[in-house]
Amino acid sequence: MDIKNIKKEFPIFKQKINGKSLVYLDSANSSQKPQVVIDKISNFYETEFSNVGRSVHTLAVKATNRFEASRDKVQKYLNAKHREEIIFTKGATEAINLVASSFGKKYVNNGDEILITELEHHSNYVPWHYLRLEKGAIIKFAQVNKDGDVEIEEIKKLITKKTKIIAITHISNVTGAILPIEKIIELAKEKNIPVLIDGTQGAPHSLIDMQKIDCDFYAISCHKMYGPNGLGILYMKKKWVDALPPYQGGGGMINEVKQQEITFADNHTKFEAGTMQTAEVVSFAESLNFIEELGITNIAKHENETLEYGLEKLRMNNSIKIIGSPKSRGSVLCFTLKDIHPHDIATILDEDGVAIRAGHHCCQILHEKLGMAATARASIGVYNDKEDMDKLSEAIKNCQKVFKN
């Protein structure tokens, strides 16, 4: 496989959109899937499907082995110390809800503080808001600076004796800022405060080494990593796996169930209630194989070059305003266009086969701060290249023509 030719691994690019080749620039929303991943799903359902962990017949054994092999694969990929640190969830949103609920139940009390940032996606704010409603917790927002970054000093300033957890995004899905998570984690460790990283945008674009990052929780959405829908991963440090109470209740997560009392599993399975997403878990191993074959650092390099090229192109157009100029930028490029609303941009670009997203990208706090209800966002995946950036730039010009601007 070669990154230059990688589009052909993704069947979605075979079709024409409005007669044009598809320029897919919405990967921060969800990435497209390579054929190997799609085939793995079919193949699993066709030849090995069964419920896992519960039966002893041949199909159940095959499915269980595949399922647990996938956990091993994720553990290795993330370089987590223990396989029990890998918990499968419905998505990053559920992963964060799980932590907010379980951690909150046990450790957060009236007046305790939760430190997040103005950059956070609703998925890393609403779950904590529930602790505000239920426990009287206080949510503090680290401010974003004019470049779209959150600086370490800003975090430092807000930490108090009452800070119970810090929950921050790895990469902003709007400004593209790569946050200084290592430094924040170091700082938090000095004060003995656990850190949750919303890695939804981080994991698809950077080398993730849990033992190096050394955070307490890291949330991932598999569908943004060339993987299937409906699956997420929560990395949870072993000590929290041991300490936190279970989340949802149901089959598979119990130890003993009696009429007056229930005891729970003492490992990661206490967080995995009910029938799991077997086919999704199994096929996600293929997504990781795909990423590994290309190399995540090669992917990141290719995406960066593409992004930088695109930024340069767009900067040449005086009507375009790029949102944020962070010190280092992930694969996201938000912009606005003079006198043309982002929705109109998105619709008009689509006519040229260019798929971008318009809106607040689930970051209303940040958009409020920016003084904009909506922005247009082009986000990059491994399959994008400079030609895509040229087409984006041309499509924006066409858009201006439609509006006669």
Add this chain to the structure above:
Amino acid sequence: MDIKNIKKEFPIFKQKINGKSLVYLDSANSSQKPQVVIDKISNFYETEFSNVGRSVHTLAVKATNRFEASRDKVQKYLNAKHREEIIFTKGATEAINLVASSFGKKYVNNGDEILITELEHHSNYVPWHYLRLEKGAIIKFAQVNKDGDVEIEEIKKLITKKTKIIAITHISNVTGAILPIEKIIELAKEKNIPVLIDGTQGAPHSLIDMQKIDCDFYAISCHKMYGPNGLGILYMKKKWVDALPPYQGGGGMINEVKQQEITFADNHTKFEAGTMQTAEVVSFAESLNFIEELGITNIAKHENETLEYGLEKLRMNNSIKIIGSPKSRGSVLCFTLKDIHPHDIATILDEDGVAIRAGHHCCQILHEKLGMAATARASIGVYNDKEDMDKLSEAIKNCQKVFKN
């Protein structure tokens, strides 16, 4: 399509298990998938995939339309009054957790009673147990009688002024008992008590008409209905959609998000936080098409005939003890074999290609009552036939030979 030939619609039956044709009798655990459903998943990922509801480009429009069309399809299939009554979840387990959490938060207080039965799957007990831990609620267990049924009188006896909700299974996944849910709902309505039906085993085997059943909540696991993994449906009566607080927090379920305050969507989307299982939802429409093409009453009839035939066969073997003799039986047949542990049975049957399940089937309370730690379970799907029952019966005899019983 013809039920007699239906095995050929399911690719799993093309393979040999230990050199034998697969006799799959573990559908109560999870059903196999017809080719049309598997193909729909691939096809969707290959040609229409995008995140739904958030972008305005062509793929997003296609995906969103398919996604919402699937909701319409489910609404029609279940004959729900409003499309807003259909909520997509990770599975029946999440559906019940959602209700226990949201309903419990608002309506359950210290000393309030939750009425369930001894037949319940852990998924319809553990979530309520959390309300015991957190709110001081009391859980009452309607007793199962010697036939494996729960009688309406038993329910009646346990209802008090403190009963806040009744949560019962439609069909037991162990005794196969079909509970008198219509009568229980009628009774509950007189007393103004909401009823949740765990329809995990009911929906795959019976005609479900929400306006006729008229319960408040009905939980379904799609993977037991010839559908994909990782998807469930919660039917929630409109008045509860309006009244209950949201469950998980994240993208898509909000109205307005500010630093001090959050308002939530006022319809079903308040229960659907984060990126949904698009491919799963879309392909589940195919599962319903598949069921409709055969007709659910035809399926039920075929399954019943198969089951009755199997029961008769097994009753001829004096070493076999059938668990439960309910008035009407769903597609489940639990049994034990004299002096042979269910696990050994399952392993030995597998050698003959017969896939059954052994264990407590996530019903420890019931197994405690039965005085058994484990039972063997053969459960029936549309693809089973009398020949499968013959093979089951023969395989049991082989098992006795191995043990020289």
Add this chain to the structure above:
Amino acid sequence: MDLKELYQEIILDHGKNPRNKGKCKDFTNDAKAHNPLCGDKVHIYLKLNKEKQIEDLSFEGEGCAISLASASILTELVKGKDLSFIKKITEEFLNMLKNKTKITINSITPDQMTTITSLSGVQEFPMRVKCATMAWHTLLSALEKK
């Protein structure tokens, strides 16, 4: 799908220079709406007189060209009209976008007809239908309030 149909001159004009913007004097009714998915907002103000006619109306709003144009065109069309006209034209307008039916109401001028049908291009863009209909739904809510 045809962009030229969607972004016709009339729409671009109304989008750039929306009529009746602001808060009209002595309004008797108002209502606002907001699309949480995209952030579009509209707030409609109107003054009902004793004859149940809309004597004056205006709107405030943020949003795309389609939503601003639709609100602007709406205010032009219903100013001075009575409730039965408003109900009818709203119904026909929503039907046009949803079911691709024609506007049949005959108490509007040919110019007004051209203007309102200029929004029919939105039919082909399902994700944008909400942009065009929000103001109209909001008008109905405003009328229901007292």
Add this chain to the structure above:
Amino acid sequence: MDLKELYQEIILDHGKNPRNKGKCKDFTNDAKAHNPLCGDKVHIYLKLNKEKQIEDLSFEGEGCAISLASASILTELVKGKDLSFIKKITEEFLNMLKNKTKITINSITPDQMTTITSLSGVQEFPMRVKCATMAWHTLLSALEKK
């Protein structure tokens, strides 16, 4: 996979007539385990003497033929033995099931060797490995307790 390998005569015999069942007198250590997925249970009792030998041991349990046979065989093998032998044999036994290695310990009789290797058929049935290993893990826990 071969059922005959799994359900050998020796195993069926130990499964049906497990040795050392019950609660041994004056036990000094005990531990129990339980597999929540299938309901199997085992409780091991043992009496350690001053020389750190297992003077007596027994088990209570519920479960399949494999788990009962494994517990029964275990009790026969380690009775009267010292800690170092027990550690070694347990390690080798677990390794046999996990990595398909051979038992090499030479302080057991040929009969005992036949008996313990009769459980090697479990290797081919991954879902049943836990049944065979539970008693052995439980023995180790019992020894760790004081």
